[in-house]
Amino acid sequence: MTRYLLIGTGVAAISALEAIRSVDERGEVSVVSEDPHGYYSRPGLAYYLTGELEESLLFPYQKADFARLNASFYRARAVRILPTEREVELEGGARLPYDKLLLATGAQAIPLNVPGANLAGVHKLDNLSDARALLARAKRGRPALVTGGGITALELAEGLAARGMKVHYVFRSERYWPAVLDETESRLIESLLRREGMTLYPKTELTEILGKNGKVTGARLSDGKVIPADLIAYAIGIAPRTGLAREAGIACERGILVNERMETSLPEIYAAGDVAQAYDPAAGKHVLDSLWTPAREQGRVAGLNMAGQPTDYVKSIPFNVTRLAGLTVTIIGAVAVPSPLAPLPKGEGNMPSPLPPLPKGEGNAPSPLAPLPKGEGNAPSHLPPSPTGRGAGGEGRGEGDLLAIARGDSETWRELPHAIIAQSGFEVNRLRLMVGETRLLGAVVMGDQKLSAPLQKLIRDQVDITPIRSRLLTPHAPIADILAEFVSIGNGKQVNR
Amino acid sequence: MFSGLFRNERARREALTAGQVTPDSSRCVQCGICSFNCPIGIDVRRHAWLGQPVINSRCLTCGECVARCPRGVLTFERTNLFAERRK
Secondary structure, three states: OOEEEEEOOOHHHHHHHHHHHHHOOOOEEEEEEOOOOOOOOOOOHHHHHHOOOOHHHHOOOOHHHHHHHOOEEEEOOEEEEEOOOOEEEEOOOOEEEOOEEEEOOOEEEOOOOOOOOOOEOEEOOOOHHHHHHHHHHOOOOOEEEEEEOHHHHHHHHHHHHHOOOEEEEEOOOOOOOOOOOOHHHHHHHHHHHHHOOOEEEOOOOEEEEEEEOOEEEEEEEOOOOEEEOOEEEEEOOEEEOOHHHHHOOOOEOOOEEEOOOOEOOOOOEEEOHHHEEEEEOOOOEEEOEEOHHHHHHHHHHHHHHHOOOOOOOOOOOOEEEEEEOOEEEEEEEOOOOOOOOOOOOOOOOOOOOOOOOOOOOOOOOOOOOOOOOOOOOOOOOOOOOOOOOOOOOHHHOOOOOOOOOOOOEEHHHHOOOOOEEEEEEEOOEEEEEEEOOOOEEEEEEEOOOOOHHHHHHHHHOOOOOHHHHHHHOOOOOOHHHHHHHHHHHHOOOOOOO | OOHHHHHHHHHHHHHHHOEEEEEOHHHOOOOOHHHHHOOOOOOHHHHHHHOOOOOOOOOOOOOHHHHHOOOOOEEEEEOOOOOOOOO
8 A cells, every 4th residue: 555645735635635545545644744734825926915806715624524534634844855764854853754745845935134124014925814904904094015026016016005004016127026027017016016005116226124023113114215014915925835855855956846747756756736847848947836726736746646647747838827016917927028138237236136136148149039018118126937948056046036936937938939019908908919920929917808718718829820921921910700700710710709 | 777787787687598508718827706705605606617507507607706706707608509699
């Protein structure tokens, strides 16, 4: 009888558990996690913060579901893997034996490194306990300061705004999320945030958190300004929780390296989810995703392999639907745009910074095929990290506001595709396509989401777009109409509305 | 004057009664907003996890879950044997 040990209770672990049980009904499964809340929807925390969801709804599984899976759950912290003994040591000294071990320890927020970061009232958003703590401190009509980038920073900002707080959003880059969004998209989000009543501080850093009696009272910014605030919330990137693996001698880069079977470098040890850095055959390297669907799929593949059913993980096109400033946004595939200007030399030590300096001169020259985004050439912005020539450099993947990827994020989105950009939009609806030689390589859909699902399929299935390619690239082409017609008639199959 | 309004309403009703709610699991993050908003308490989220259409006979096809899902997981799919193509 095989003894399975899973570390973690996120979606990767639960998915692995289900997969194991689909093959092996009799094996002994133990699940260890220090999260007192067990399995819940981590992405759902954004809706919990805004008040759209009650806390009890975050839990997809009830007692009966866990009973059906027939596993022993331990609320404990795993402190050491003993690969030779095939055991894992828990805090307190107890040991659990394994024949097959899964590491699904997830990722955690990179801590804010400024004076005052230890004061009460400085918050991150890793888990349900963090969300509860944040809500307990959120007071209607009081000021809050949010800093960082990507999706999580806006989840924090919008959650606090929804609770009636007056939100100050401080970010280091020239515009919101320059590694993934183009300038027009960033500006659209920024204008919506301002309309929601937030105050934005671009090109600004937090230099010190101020407090009294151990509690946050405000923050000092890089321009010297002091903003009073009851709480500070930050999202400057996440780091895979690789400690256990590294200490056991398992090969890691930014995350735990796994092959297509989700096996690590040590026998009988697997990894899945945010902690795993999985091989992407298309990119020819291992990449990080922090997305629900890949985590679930990696967990499933790991579980099947652990239970003796050989299965390969096929990395799908990274995809997320999120809400930025109240606007629904779908991001699919490789969507980075080349910067119109060379990157600014950053981190020259001119001001104290919560973030380590960016490596200078990052990024290769923009692809010759990719034209500049139209009408945008004045604003300096960072080049997205180059898809090539990067070492396994730990913390070096800065993009201004994020030291690494954030939650709901994918390294693949930052890839500069060899593509021509087609875009159209006005007001709050906008569509940007990354048009390759014969297929679409990526898309950003903002506002009206009718084309979100069809585009996901076109990009995932690598559909040949030759029949419409030249029309898509005609200046001022109605690309949404062209696509809508193509997906409903071109493939002869009905597309979801 | 109201004909457009009624036509839209009629088309909507027809779509609702001739359809079932179908999930695209790859878009779902199990947040539970669909289940939370179902007026008769169907666990729509579980269907989305399993990739199964909501074939519960009590489903009113009211469209609440489809409209509330923040990620476009749910759509109405026609259950008619013959797809009547409407322009």
